[in-house]
Every structure is written in C-alpha cells, then in structure tokens.
Amino acid sequence: MKANRTRIISALVVIFLIIIGFIYTSSTGVTPHEEFHVHAAFQQFIGDERQSYANEQFMHVEPCTLDDHHNDSAKTPDEKAHLHDLNGEVVHVHDETATWNDFFTGLGVTLPENAIGYINGVEDNNFLDAPIENYDRLLIVDENTTDIDGKIYNLPSVEDIRSVENASESCGN
Numbered sequence: 001m002k003a004n005r006t007r008i009i010s011a012l013v014v015i016f017l018i019i020i021g022f023i024y025t026s027s028t029g030v031t032p033h034e035e036f037h038v039h040a041a042f043q044q045f046i047g048d049e050r051q052s053y054a055n056e057q058f059m060h061v062e063p064c065t066l067d068d069h070h071n072d073s074a075k076t077p078d079e080k081a082h083l084h085d086l087n088g089e090v091v092h093v094h095d096e097t098a099t100w101n102d103f104f105t106g107l108g109v110t111l112p113e114n115a116i117g118y119i120n121g122v123e124d125n126n127f128l129d130a131p132i133e134n135y136d137r138l139l140i141v142d143e144n145t146t147d148i149d150g151k152i153y154n155l156p157s158v159e160d161i162r163s164v165e166n167a168s169e170s171c172g173n
C-alpha cells in the first residue's frame, strides 16, 4: 500500500511539473512562426545626385498580415523587403533570406551597371547578393560620385533606423 501511494504521488508530481512547463513555454511567447522583421537603410547617388525613393510608387501598401505562415518560400521579392510610410531610406525586411537584389527587384528598379555599393562603409562588389542584415547601411554610388566618406557619414544612422522601427507602421507588426 505504501509503495503504491508513493508511486501515485510521484506520478502527480510529474504531471504537475509538465503542466508548469507547458504554462511557462506558452507564456514566453516563443512560436516557431514568429515574424521576421528587421530594418536597414540605404541611399543611392548617380554622380552626386541623390535618387529619391520617397514616393507612393515605391511604397508597400499591402498589409503584411497577408504573409502566409505555411508557405514562406513563396514570398515575392517585394514581400521580403520593402519601403513603408513614404520613407524612401529605411528598408523593412520581412524575410531572413532577403537580399538587396530582392529589395530593388521588388521596387521595380534596375540599378545602373556601374553601381558601386558600400555596406557599413565597406566596398562590396557583390552588394546586391548580400543578405540585408539588421541596421545595415548601404550607400550606392558610381565612378563619378565624389566625397564617398561624407556620403557614408550622412546615411541614416542606426538611431534613425531605430526610430522608424519603433514608430507604428502600416505593416502592423
């Protein structure tokens, strides 16, 4: 009898621990389908003339909630990375695999053949193939552009990117 009772108590303890563990995991809010959402900045110059993307035609207006959770690989370039809220410098990245090429393809923009990219101040010959990382700052110029260092310096700062991240956006995180 005594052995039996001990067994029942141990079983109850185990069940109790499982319940506690379950409550703990669900309250931490870790779900396998957590939306990927990071931000980066860019500016493009042709010669010394800055190209503006702060225009309705370049904005992503579809609600991002349409991103379906069971078919991530089917995201279009435009869904992976895009602009919001008439801000033509801060890119919203909604997919880990998004590259700068996805971003410009989504915009419908073909960069000039002679475009030169600097990611976080470092020249990168393959910048279009680079995955867009959180708080990356990309400068695109060509061989006629002067004062590259000054233009890198004048890119939106990480602080600027953070303030967009914190602002409410039409995307509705």
Ligand SMILES: [Zn+2]
Pocket: 037, 038, 039, 092, 093, 165, 169, 171
């Ligand atoms: Zn965003």
Ligand SMILES: [Zn+2]
Pocket: 060, 064, 082, 084, 092, 094, 171
């Ligand atoms: Zn978005």
